[in-house]
Amino acid sequence: MKKKTSYQLMQGNEAVAEGALAAGVDFFAGYPITPSTEIAEILADRLPESGGKFIQMEDEIGSIAAIIGASIGGCKTLTATSGPGFSLMQENLGFACLAEIPMVIVNVMRAGPSTGLPTSPSQGDVMQARWGTHGDHPIIVLTPSSVEEAFLYTIKAVNFSEKYRNPVIILMDEVIGHMRARVSLPPRSMVERVNRVQPNMPPEWYLPYERSATGVAPMASFGDGYRYHITGLVHDAKGFPTANPNEARDNIRGLFAKIERGFREICLVDYELMEDAEHAILAYGSMVLSARSALEQLRKSGIKVGLIKLGTLWPFPRFALEHFLPQLKTILVPELNMGQIYREVLRVNAGKAVIEKLNRVNGTIIAPDEIIKTVKGLAR
């Protein structure tokens, strides 16, 4: 008997929670904050049903610390927050980058800075997600632009964090977090789950930070018989603190190398109507929705415009742009910030096409009409 596709009405935040469960997340620690709280509430209910655990911590500093601790114990872990909480998490985000602990942070962005506009959409945390914690570090940042992608990218985020032993950040703007849409989610059995590589050598041979051919070291969980040291200090292959310049170099460069090696896989990019495009709109998050709507009408009026949709913001998928630069006259970058990805586009463009930005920081979205008007002006 052929099974009918089943549809559900689902909110973006709900889709993140469902995605986390589908990816095998079994530990969540968090602190209530608008507009992300639904994720915590749903997982508080759902995790114990499958033997997982939820804890509400005293603040976001404690929340991220707890998920790192649980990840070291072998759990797949996730936390969800918004701008003010994300700021508090930066300290231990750096710890997780250096100690190479798999974990996922969902930041449902609100307008900032500071307490900002707590229930209004924004994309203001793009650069914070890249550089918020101190020191040189690699980071993976995904940004869904639909409810369905909120589900799929959460699974991707968990899988990338496990595969690369690196924190992954999901940046959603409030629109995607609170939007409800009809979605058809794949059954659990169809969801790909990636688990961190565990050591299989005898404990006395195990070097916790000796990179394998993939650039990532196998990670033992505490309690599995591999007694080793984890620290936020720069460390050698044994995990012990070092100030030796060669060992320090290997430590930090190794962090970057593993992400560079996975660059193509990590970069999620989609193109719409780009084959013959002379003009492009480069968008992510809720701006994709406005751009897509504008695209339709612009094509009707005879303007050859396409969409470059970024699902990954960091590492910046420069090839997505470079590929189309020879054919493009203009690129419009609409963002709910002062132009954070715009600068990246300028950098990659290196003077080839005309790059225009369209920005909004008042807690409202950029409507399709405004994009249409701007593209028409550019194409003229």
Place this chain on the structure above:
Amino acid sequence: MISNSQLVNKYFRHSKKFPHIWCPGCGIGTILGNMLRAIDTLAIDKNDIAFVSGIGCTGRAPVYVDFNTLHTTHGRALPFATGLKLARPELNVLVATGDGDATAIGGNHLIHACRRNIDITTIIFNNYIYGMTGGQYSPTTPHGDKAYTCKLGNIERPFNISALVEAAGATFVGRTTSYHTLQLQNIIKKAIQHKGFSVVEVITHCPTTYGRLNRKGSAVEMLKWQKQVAVDKSRADKMSQKELEGRIITGVLVEKELPEFCEQYDTIIEQAQNQAKGKPA
């Protein structure tokens, strides 16, 4: 009892490049050594111990010993340990933290861990000063004492750590000094055995900064001071408030049984699973 050389062979990491970073005369090594002796008398497998710390002189303790060791960020050892304990309830989780780490930057985490009653053993190495950064006043520096950020005397009043954690709900509180090594071993042993959140406050000395700035003499002199001011709880109970002035009450100060967090969470899992089963398909 385990001999010193046996202790070194059994518990220290020979692959780690010694010497350690602590100054001559420091009390941290004494506390660490007696923690190991307590663990040894309990015959806990090394694989079943997770030893977690924050930042500071005390924060460096885990790297030298052969357990699952986690050196976290400043003040955050307890929330890291909380996540780890929930993920692995079968592990004995021990936390080493200094007075600044535990009660200043980590103060919020400390009181909430007490309130939560999660089965973690926290040893607070209280030497009245920020040692690693060179001697600035901490939340336990006595009123009037000197540090490099209060050369004319501290105008803040210090925390009484044991009273603080008792008020916050710790179900086991013990206090001793780095002079009273047998009592130290014994209290740490009881704290590990205690089901729930336990705190052991150990009064110790920093001859390099606090001792020098406040003319407390050598490490030996500072140890002698610990011997003089300490008064066991059984004796203190019979002493007047006036007699107890300037004294430090030692011993097991609080020991009570209350539901432990991980065990309670197991009942939540059970209830949630029963509810889910009862749900219509």
